[in-house]
Amino acid sequence: QVQLVESGGGLVQAGGSLRLSCAASGSIFSINTMGWYRQAPGKQRELVADITRGGSTDYADSVKGRFTISRDNAKNTVYLQMNSLKPEDTADYYCYAVNYLSDTYWGQGTQVTVSS
Secondary structure (H helix, E strand, C coil), rough: CEEEEEEEEEECCCCCCCEEEEEEEHHHHHEEEEEEEECCCCCCCEEEEEECCCCCCCECCCCCCCCEEECCCCCCEEEEEEECCCHCCCCCEEEEECCCCEEEEECCCCCEEEEE
């Protein structure tokens, strides 16, 4: 089992920045990919960014150039640096982790609100 605890959400004005953190505990040795999804009110959950244990990253087109995902394997933590935030980035952001058996674990979510 893997437990994920997110932090760093909040309210920010358009153009501002936030950094989300997600700390993993439990069977952390089994984790390969970690990342972030988001879900805005009335919309489907969408992948924001992910990163493998080796450091390969992937981003949604809507956040490329503005968001940066990083990972500290020693601290078992993944970060999402969000710059140039837009009102359309407003959503609940969920950290997830996938182990080498393709089991997926989810955090509880953290709210990000970007005011115009």
